[in-house]
Amino acid sequence: MLTQLVNLLENKENGLSLSEISRVMKAQPSAVLCMLDLLVQKGKLLEFGPDGKCCTSCGVQSECNLLAVRGKRYIVRRINS
Amino acid sequence: MTTTITTRNFFRLDYGGKLERQITKLITAFEKLQFDTGRYPQRWLAIKLLEADADILARVQNMPNGTQIIALAGQGAEHLKSMLGDDVDLLTADRRYGYINGIVRQSLHRPLIDRITFTDRVDDIVTHKWLGLPVFFTVMYIVFRLVIDVSAPFLDWTDAVINGSFANWMRFFLDLVSAPAWTRSLVIDGIIAGVGGILVFVPGLLILYFFLALLEDSGYMSRAAFVMDRFMRVVGLHGKSFIPMILGFGCAVPAVYATRTIASRRDRVLTALLVPLMSCSARLPVYVVFGLAFFGSRAGTVIWTLYALGIVVAMLAGMVFTRTILKPDVSSAFVLELPPYRRPAFKSVLIHMWENTREFVRKAGTTILLVSLMMWLLLNLPWGVTRQRDSYFGQFSAAISPVFAPLGFGNWETGGALVTGFMAKEIVVSTMSQIYLGDEAAEPIATTTLGEDLLGIGQGLKEATLSSGKILLSILPGVELVNEATEQEDTVLSLALRERFTSLSAAALLVFVLLYVPCVATLGAIKHEFGTSWAVTSAIYQTAVAWIVSFIIYQGGLLLGLG
Numbered sequence: 001m002l003t004q005l006v007n008l009l010e011n012k013e014n015g016l017s018l019s020e021i022s023r024v025m026k027a028q029p030s031a032v033l034c035m036l037d038l039l040v041q042k043g044k045l046l047e048f049g050p051d052g053k054c055c056t057s058c059g060v061q062s063e064c065n066l067l068a069v070r071g072k073r074y075i076v077r078r079i080n081s
Numbered sequence: 082m083t084t085t086i087t088t089r090n091f092f093r094l095d096y097g098g099k100l101e102r103q104i105t106k107l108i109t110a111f112e113k114l115q116f117d118t119g120r121y122p123q124r125w126l127a128i129k130l131l132e133a134d135a136d137i138l139a140r141v142q143n144m145p146n147g148t149q150i151i152a153l154a155g156q157g158a159e160h161l162k163s164m165l166g167d168d169v170d171l172l173t174a175d176r177r178y179g180y181i182n183g184i185v186r187q188s189l190h191r192p193l194i195d196r197i198t199f200t201d202r203v204d205d206i207v208t209h210k211w212l213g214l215p216v217f218f219t220v221m222y223i224v225f226r227l228v229i230d231v232s233a234p235f236l237d238w239t240d241a242v243i244n245g246s247f248a249n250w251m252r253f254f255l256d257l258v259s260a261p262a263w264t265r266s267l268v269i270d271g272i273i274a275g276v277g278g279i280l281v282f283v284p285g286l287l288i289l290y291f292f293l294a295l296l297e298d299s300g301y302m303s304r305a306a307f308v309m310d311r312f313m314r315v316v317g318l319h320g321k322s323f324i325p326m327i328l329g330f331g332c333a334v335p336a337v338y339a340t341r342t343i344a345s346r347r348d349r350v351l352t353a354l355l356v357p358l359m360s361c362s363a364r365l366p367v368y369v370v371f372g373l374a375f376f377g378s379r380a381g382t383v384i385w386t387l388y389a390l391g392i393v394v395a396m397l398a399g400m401v402f403t404r405t406i407l408k409p410d411v412s413s414a415f416v417l418e419l420p421p422y423r424r425p426a427f428k429s430v431l432i433h434m435w436e437n438t439r440e441f442v443r444k445a446g447t448t449i450l451l452v453s454l455m456m457w458l459l460l461n462l463p464w465g466v467t468r469q470r471d472s473y474f475g476q477f478s479a480a481i482s483p484v485f486a487p488l489g490f491g492n493w494e495t496g497g498a499l500v501t502g503f504m505a506k507e508i509v510v511s512t513m514s515q516i517y518l519g520d521e522a523a524e525p526i527a528t529t530t531l532g533e534d535l536l537g538i539g540q541g542l543k544e545a546t547l548s549s550g551k552i553l554l555s556i557l558p559g560v561e562l563v564n565e566a567t568e569q570e571d572t573v574l575s576l577a578l579r580e581r582f583t584s585l586s587a588a589a590l591l592v593f594v595l596l597y598v599p600c601v602a603t604l605g606a607i608k609h610e611f612g613t614s615w616a617v618t619s620a621i622y623q624t625a626v627a628w629i630v631s632f633i634i635y636q637g638g639l640l641l642g643l644g
Contacts, residue, residue, distance in 0.1 A: 001182050031181075038171070039176055042170070042171055
């Protein structure tokens with residue numbers, strides 16, 4: 001599943017949101033979110049805010065309205081990034 | 082006592098050939114080195130060591146032969162990474178998720194549903210980074226156009242009922258009981274002209290509250306707060322401030338008390354200073370009277386512009402305060418729940434309309450009635466005065482009117498109306514009604530029977546409903562049911578105002594009414610919450626801002642040849 005998820009995001013230049021990923025993978029967003037969190041934690045993926053800014057650098061992302069409404073986007077971390 | 086747990090009868094997930102070989106190798110090492118795994122099952126511990134679980138590594142480190150076991154596990158994990166290209170914890174997680182997914186697919190069949198909900202689709206537009214604000218202002222524009230255009234026929238009808246039929250019945254009744262002239266004047270020129278002049282706007286308010294209730298119940302209002310939150314942060318305001326500001330469109334008094342939800346005192350004070358700049362519903366009668374008298378079919382646009390101007394001035398004032406007397410302290414986050422969009426419940430909308438309008442009517446029966454009586458008294462003192470200009474009220478108003486001369490409305494009537502507007506903004510209209518329509522009683526009245534009056538009222542209501550329906554349908558593209566030239570009727574007050582104002586001076590007055598000193602109830606709320614000094618600050622700065630902006634509009638307009 002994790003490999004499938006990374007492969008899916010490999011081809012997406014602007015990444016995908018949680019709802020888009022769960023729709024493609026035909027899985028519940030809550031299930032996909034755990035996988036995404038693990039991959040982000042392991043440095044495989046990067047999470048970005050809807051405005052294109054990196055959420056990991058923000059201290060109040062748990063209280064961000066923009067994020068709550070539009071959700072994060074996930075992209076594969078390239079070796080040189 | 083040592084408890085040994087065997088894993089033989091437990092479920093075992095197969096992690097695949099290479100991983101399983103490393104697990105077996107590590108279990109063999111446990112036995113070879115006589116490593117006692119204690120309460121941990123051997124297989125489970127081997128997997129955790131290969132995954133380099135920090136907690137387990139720390140525990141094993143302190144166990145006999147633990148260091149050797151950790152070294153072996155590290156070698157195994159490195160070997161797996163070099164062969165499979167990933168950390169062991171990712172490999173095991175991948176296997177587990179794959180297994181879970183397999184079970185779910187075999188055992189659970191969900192209907193294929195589109196996970197992009199209607200709310201998601203709408204929110205993509207209404208909360209968009211760039212589209213959000215234009216959408217908000219467009220929605221507000223449409224609402225105010227609907228309020229003004231759709232309510233106009235009902236306003237004319239209510240005006241005809243109160244100042245026509247009802248006033249005639251009162252005159253008839255007072256004649257019947259041989260009431261003295263002063264009583265007649267008090268009832269007709271004081272109470273009906275004052276209170277009636279305000280009650281005329283009840284249909285407009287009902288329609289305004291109807292649309293605001295639709296926006297609130299549908300879930301759009303919280304999106305508006307979200308959109309404005311980002312906008313307000315740009316000008317140094319707290320995101321939570323927009324909630325009281327939205328309330329301020331209804332009435333500034335509850336809005337000032339709503340600032341209690343804001344954590345920081347500095348933010349509370351700043352919000353309370355800006356809330357009165359949001360155009361409350363009490364100002365609407367003034368806008369409607371002047372809008373319809375001077376701007377005709379563009380009245381809706383003018384009123385929308387006033388609401389937008391209030392927001393813009395509030396933003397600018399916020400920026401000034403933030404950089405001067407109210408410098409920002411530590412910012413806290415603004416958490417807002419965005420409910421899914423719902424179809425508004427008709428009953429809930431009706432309750433919302435009724436509760437807000439009831440408050441307006443209650444104020445008409447208390448504060449406005451009291452002020453109207455005082456106004457009537459002051460307009461008739463010293464007793465026997467024939468010209469209103471010579472009354473106490475006229476003399477006082479004339480004394481302060483030069484202050485307003487550079488703004489284009491230096492006549493005593495307007496000066497007096499603005500002073501009484503301090504009690505409640507809608508009193509500006511009731512005072513003007515009393516002053517300008519005060520002599521109406523002397524005019525000959527067409528004699529009609531009660532039956533004819535009631536028939537006329539019913540007929541008028543039917544015509545007003547039809548006209549409003551036509552106007553509402555005409556908003557739809559391609560539908561032309563209303564002749565623009567014939568849709569507005571001039572009221573007596575409109576005609577009187579046109580003799581004393583130009584379009585430019587009327588615009589300057591509307592801006593002044595929008596921005597000048599908050600009503601006494603609002604100042605009382607600010608005093609109650611933050612003390613006298615902030616209430617005085619609010620009164621002074623708003624009046625100064627109102628004077629300056631009106632001055633710029635009027636004098637700028639004259640320079641551009643618009644006067």
